[in-house]
Amino acid sequence: MSADHVSLEWDERGGVTVHMDGSPQSHVQPDDPTLLVFEYVQHLALALDTLPAGPLGVTHVGGAGLTLPRWVEATRPGSPQIVLEPDAALTDLVRAEVPLPRRHRIRVRPVNGLTGVAALKDDSADAVVTDAYAGGRVPGELVGTAYVSGVARVLRPQGLALWNLADEPGMRWVARVVATVAQSLPHVALLATHEVLKGRRFGNSVLVASAEPLSVDALQRDVARANLPTGLRHGAALTRLLAGARAFGADGEPSPPPPEAGRWRAR
Template identity: 85%
Template sequence: MDGAPQSHVQPDDPTLLVFEYVQHLALAIDALPPGPLGVTHVGGAGLTLPRWVEATRPGSPQIVLEPDAALTDLVRREIPLPRRHRIRVRPVDGLTGVRTLKIGSADVVVTDAYAGGRVPAELAGTAYAHEVARVLRAEGVALWNLADEPGMRWVARLVATVATALPHLALIATHEVLKGRRFGNSVLVAGASALPVETLRREVARANLPTGLREGAALTRLVAGAKPFGETGEPSPQPPDAGRWRVR
């Protein structure tokens, strides 16, 4: 989509996750207690993560907010969903769709939505962060798939924005992204209650790719001086040309 690889789906093995950020989203969900979870996905694409949730936590009720109905129809036709799934796709954008959800209706809210290779501004503002916090259950977690340049200043401001609604935070990314060596993705984990940090550390330590976790003082240092976005937010930086890294 928009000139960049968007999804990878393995129809006969939905537990095979290829993209690094999808692996990081999955390991954050794996850190939660076992059993079915109520998951809301903002951004549907190939429905890779909803398929993974269904395979690893059967019976989980899932809502997918994906405004591109033609894309959803294509995915359903070419890569059908498994039998007896509980995945429901709604043709609506993320902010509009989240506003229609009930208070405390989700164990997990995953924000993984891009337009033109960038996180839309409305999914980076305080209005959206507070809507996500309203939808989450007390022990739930919200996950954002983010993309930024070396230095991660946009991510730092997004972290400060989410902190206005969900004070417990952690950031997951490959070491080369955390060290500012290239443009890349990171996954923000946020909650109203304390995060399962020790479990997250274990999951990160056994990740397929060299992966790091920033939380507590380490995350504070990473985002030092960052100011929250306003109500409507700002889009993430323009990605580099496909196949190239943007080096500082």
């Protein structure tokens, strides 16, 4: 089984990196799904860990190697999860070569995020995780008001909406995403490595949003214990980042294209 635009690269530790169109999309450690290699996936997991103990109803927009759904299943067994991934060839290849664990409750639907979220019931998810890229960029439709309002509708009152975002130094596109999301989910925070938050390099950040106040103290404790140089922006510090940022309209705008290899640092 193969897909021309997808490749799987196995390493000496038994892990596999999923590449799409030549770019690494996710890493899976089949024997230990709690091992998260990519920094942004660790940040997503930190945020999910602030939710109450027990199984979680999670909707994932974007599938790739199904890394985070595997982690949720391993850390919160029995969690009902929906993955919205329109690339059926990618899903078929991953499931054939890197099978999901037995008795999992992960259901993959071959639809895009905007369509898939619109079909979900109100108050049906404890978390909605948006981690989807096309050509190395976050599609504009996944940060527009039409999509954000759909995510807010699907979330339970104290649920979390998470976005994996990528931006240039200065984070002006991310600031516009935060301004857009805050219109529907007013309690927001941003997780990223210190280099990204300080504007030293192109990179990923995780937006955390909710209709109810976030567990900021829990997030700060987890960030302090993280095995990577992670920072948290919220409150006044995040307000400064948002200065002058205009919210997107219904369709949003895609994230900036990634720089050429070797040019990710600003200084």
